[in-house]
Amino acid sequence: MASLKTNLVLAHTCESMPANRSVPSEGSLRRRRRVAIRYDACAHESCRNNPNANPPYDRDCRDHAHAMPPNGANRVLLHSCCAPCSGAMFEEMLEKNLNVTIFFYNPNIHPRKEYDIRKEENKKYALKHGVPFVDADYDAKSWYKRTKGMEFDPERGTRCTACFDMRMEVTAAYASKHGFPVFTTTNATSRWKDIDQVNASGLQAAEMYPDVQYWVYNWQTDEMTLRKYQISAENKFYKQEYCGCAYSLRDSNLYRKKHGIPLVKIGGETAGLGTRYGVYFLLRFFFHHHSNFSVSLSATLKTPKRMRRKSRKMSCANFFKMQQTTSTTKSSKEGRWLP
Numbered sequence: 385m386a387s388l389k390t391n392l393v394l395a396h397t398c399e400s401m402p403a404n405r406s407v408p409s410e411g412s413l414r415r416r417r418r419v420a421i422r423y424d425a426c427a428h429e430s431c432r433n434n435p436n437a438n439p440p441y442d443r444d445c446r447d448h449a450h451a452m453p454p455n456g457a458n459r460v461l462l463h464s465c466c467a468p469c470s471g472a473m474f475e476e477m478l479e480k481n482l483n484v485t486i487f488f489y490n491p492n493i494h495p496r497k498e499y500d501i502r503k504e505e506n507k508k509y510a511l512k513h514g515v516p517f518v519d520a521d522y523d524a525k526s527w528y529k530r531t532k533g534m535e536f537d538p539e540r541g542t543r544c545t546a547c548f549d550m551r552m553e554v555t556a557a558y559a560s561k562h563g564f565p566v567f568t569t570t571n572a573t574s575r576w577k578d579i580d581q582v583n584a585s586g587l588q589a590a591e592m593y594p595d596v597q598y599w600v601y602n603w604q605t606d607e608m609t610l611r612k613y614q615i616s617a618e619n620k621f622y623k624q625e626y627c628g629c630a631y632s633l634r635d636s637n638l639y640r641k642k643h644g645i646p647l648v649k650i651g652g653e654t655a656g657l658g659t660r661y662g663v664y665f666l667l668r669f670f671f672h673h674h675s676n677f678s679v680s681l682s683a684t685l686k687t688p689k690r691m692r693r694k695s696r697k698m699s700c701a702n703f704f705k706m707q708q709t710t711s712t713t714k715s716s717k718e719g720r721w722l723p
């Protein structure tokens with residue numbers, strides 16, 4: 385059994401990834417064409433007849449026409465960002481008797497310690513269910529290259545588009561090379577993410593490979609979200625407190641500092657359902673303040689170059705100062721970033 389489980393972990397090295405994955409696409413992001421995202425209408429009669437259903441279907445109905453992968457495919461490559469986000473998704477896929485493989489490619493995660501914790505937890509949970517796990521290299525250098533110049537963009541902004549694009553492109557390339565007709569991502573399950581932004585990156589990446597399709601599905605239903613937190617609590621998953629990259633860590637800490645919440649602690653406690661589910665207001669509150677932060681930041685960027693350099697130096701100094709104090713602070717349930 386042990387050797388079978390070891391065989392379920394497959395390595396994917398940088399050498400096998402698309403060479404252009406680190407090419408910054410700032411220009412194309414600014415001129416990015418709109419990708420048509422089609423959320424199919426629900427086949428369930430009560431949804432179709434419900435004028436109040438969240439269009440084009442009731443968010444909590446599991447009977448959508450698109451609840452199965454496109455073209456009746458059975459083999460799915462699931463790009464996963466962490467165990468808490470993948471749990472409910474692959475549980476649902478296993479219930480549908482789909483042949484699912486987890487693809488862990490997240491060079492955005494910083495620092496390396498946080499990356500290792502998230503990866504090991506995800507791997508452990510996949511192996512527990514006998515799901516193959518593709519362990520892709522920690523390709524951080526390429527990620528920083530790709531997101532260069534977007535360091536001060538807010539969450540859900542251009543940097544996140546670049547981040548999703550890169551991860552989806554590498555996933556699509558792997559899917560095509562290894563005979564997966566369909567891929568999708570756990571990024572689409574988090575309510576902290578703009579689902580259309582995530583899906584647009586997936587669809588765009590799939591366009592590069594005619595033999596591969598991206599599976600669009602609303603994974604953010606109340607039911608899925610609740611199940612996600614239940615699985616997190618049952619398995620005592622590690623409580624990650626920010627999205628993943630160094631910039632989201634910086635911004636989360638700025639937000640926390642401003643609101644008197646202890647700073648992010650890398651490698652903190654394990655998860656529980658507790659206050660994590662039901663503090664949805666926190667999400668809206670964060671984005672409200674987060675966008676204000678970006679407005680003040682863009683105002684800074686309009687100041688003369690000399691002052692701009694000085695301010696950037698200061699914010700970098702604060703950032704590193706904060707990072708140094710991060711490991712010594714206590715974490716708080718109230719201020720958690722919810723995946």
Ligand code: SF4
Nearest residue numbers: 544547627628629632
């Ligand atoms: S905030 Fe999250 S999605 Fe956006 S760039 Fe950072 S890691 Fe990627």
